[in-house]
Amino acid sequence: MKLEDxxxxxxxxxxxxxxxxxxxALAVQAGxxxxxxxxxxxxxxxxxxxxxxxxxxxxLDLVSIFVTDERPGMGPVEGLRALLRACTAPFALVLAxxxxxxxxxxxxxxxxxxxxxxxxxxxxxxxxxxxxPFPGVYAVTILDRIAELESMQAVLDTVKSKTVTGGGIGLHxxxxxxxxxxx
Numbered sequence: 001m002k003l004e005d006x007x008x009x010x011x012x013x014x015x016x017x018x019x020x021x022x023x024x025a026l027a028v029q030a031g032x033x034x035x036x037x038x039x040x041x042x043x044x045x046x047x048x049x050x051x052x053x054x055x056x057x058x059x060l061d062l063v064s065i066f067v068t069d070e071r072p073g074m075g076p077v078e079g080l081r082a083l084l085r086a087c088t089a090p091f092a093l094v095l096a097x098x099x100x101x102x103x104x105x106x107x108x109x110x111x112x113x114x115x116x117x118x119x120x121x122x123x124x125x126x127x128x129x130x131x132x133p134f135p136g137v138y139a140v141t142i143l144d145r146i147a148e149l150e151s152m153q154a155v156l157d158t159v160k161s162k163t164v165t166g167g168g169i170g171l172h173x174x175x176x177x178x179x180x181x182x183x
Contacts, residue, residue: 007091007111007137009047010067010083011038012076013059019175023058025051025097029180035062037100044104045111047093050086052079076133076152084143090118096134098174106166110137113164122156125171126163131156132171 013025013035020027025035032040039049039062049063056066067086071078076096083092091114095102106125114123114137124136133152142159149155174180 003046003111004048004089006089006115007047007093008050008087008089009042009045009093009095010050010052010087011035011042011063011095011097012079012083012134013051013053013097020098020177024174025053025062026058027174027177027180029100029174033062034100034174035059035097038095038097038102039063041095041102041104041107042093045093045107050083052083075150077146077149077155080138080152080155081143081146084138084140087140090140092138092140094134094136094138096173099134099172100174100180101168101172102135107135109164109166110135113137113162117162119160120162121159122161124156124161124163126165127168127171131163 026033042049048065050065050067051059051063052067054068056068067083069082093107110123114120121139121142122136125132133156145158146155149158
């Protein structure tokens with residue numbers, strides 16, 4: 001079985017970036033826009049990246065596949081709903097564009113764990129402080145059950161989920177321009 005027959009790769013890029021002050025997906029870290037980091041990690045796994053955003057125009061030079069039926073301003077659960085509607089594989093591997101510390105090894109760990117237990121509907125990382133919904137693997141079968149949910153933690157509470165311990169710096173996201181220097 002090819003990996004893309006099991007899981008497709010998506011990057012959430014449609015956030016409001018209120019604390020950051022401008023589009024985080026286009027912010028440069030280590031010489032590349034943050035979105036390029038996420039696209040590169042999925043490419044390293046052999047998965048084409050699909051950007052989830054209300055408007056693809058700003059990202060046309062960075063990615064070629066888009067999911068654009070996301071309703072703006074409704075947060076990451078809305079992005080998850082949009083990408084699950086578009087996903088043609090049993091599972092979606094979902095990254096947030098503002099997590100430049102995510103690497104291919106982290107994603108391989110998630111995909112391996114989902115292959116080991118296909119009954120899981122959501123799989124993500126946790127550390128001593130919290131569950132981190134992204135990056136995560138989500139079953140397309142959860143779409144109807146998350147239709148009215150408003151937070152990713154509620155999604156993880158509602159579906160059959162499991163966390164993998166680890167992730168380190170990869171679990172940190174960029175909220176302010178000064179956060180870019182941490183990676």
